[in-house]
Amino acid sequence: MSRDTALASAPGKINVSLHVGPLREDGYHSLASVFLAVSLREDVRATRRLDPGIGLSVTIADGLDVDPDSIPLDERNLAHRAAALLAAHAGLEPALDLEITKRIPVAGGMAGGSADAAATLVACNELWGCGLTREELATLGTELGADVPFCLLGGAAVGLGVGDELTTALVHGLVHWVVVPAEFGLSTPEVFRTLDRLRDAEGFDAPEPHTVDAAILAALRSADAHALSTLMVNDLQRAAVELAPELRDVLGLGESLGALAGLVSGSGPTLAFLCEDASAAHALAEALRHEGHAALAVDSPGAGARVH
């Protein structure tokens, strides 16, 4: 019997390592990244309705300070686009409402919109009985955004291409973080453009990134936070800091308050501080809140998009 409603969730991510290659002809940069899904998750409920079309509503979860006006509620929303894309693929006329519960910072470099798209794809796949495999959904997801395939997969993975060619990586244990959202967003294309500009000024020709550091995969495999803290790298960090220099101070603050290491998450401006264990993460989050920063203790790896 077909269902009237389906609830799905999908994780946000941190790029534990992110090497950015040259600008390609399609406007994207080739990447080599280690993605790690975290326990901050978006929920999407898809419910059939009588009128054709796609309705969208967003609830901001407690603890996330987001201006609701920063999230488009029309066909610019990645969840809306995901439902429309799957409907077109399946030859259906969509008639549904999507209710998003947001826990991931907006425009923060943690793939919140991509998580909404991934959760919508699995919710609608279930609701409409399309029967697409995760790989088929990931192929559709790549059309929506470079991070969508990883939000479908979850866990930890090496990402090549534009981040969509994924190979699962093992993590035996939990790695703990404090995530510090900024009060502002950064535009992903602008951060990539800024990196290109900085590199041009230095006469630096970025090599094609073909692989990630095997030591990072070994550190993740044994959930060795100390080893990981010495290996994390993000080529986009200097561009995010160039656009928002105050990030440098917050990075220094988190490290002085006990983080093993801090880095900009993806294109930023959200910061991710690696912690020794769960209690260190809770203590750091508390200390950062005391200093006036929003701070969330999260762990990883988190599961990929799934129906509940």
Ligand SMILES: C[C@@](CO)(OP(=O)(O)O)[C@H](O)COP(=O)(O)OP(=O)(O)OC[C@H]1O[C@@H](n2ccc(N)nc2=O)[C@H](O)[C@@H]1O
């Ligand atoms: C930087 C990363 C790292 O995981 O994450 P975020 O920080 O955005 O979460 C991703 O590469 C972002 O993925 P996503 O946010 O899905 O990007 P998209 O919507 O596909 O692309 C937005 C724009 O960013 C630039 N872009 C994106 C990905 C890439 N590999 N090269 C690029 O140059 C392009 O200008 C593109 O038009």
Ligand SMILES: Nc1ncnc2c1ncn2[C@@H]1O[C@H](COP(=O)(O)OP(=O)(O)O)[C@@H](O)[C@H]1O
């Ligand atoms: N479902 C969505 N949630 C949040 N933002 C969205 C969504 N769909 C589209 N957007 C737009 O995409 C931009 C980047 O969103 P987001 O995915 O949160 O950031 P990032 O790519 O840095 O991880 C936002 O500024 C917003 O205008």
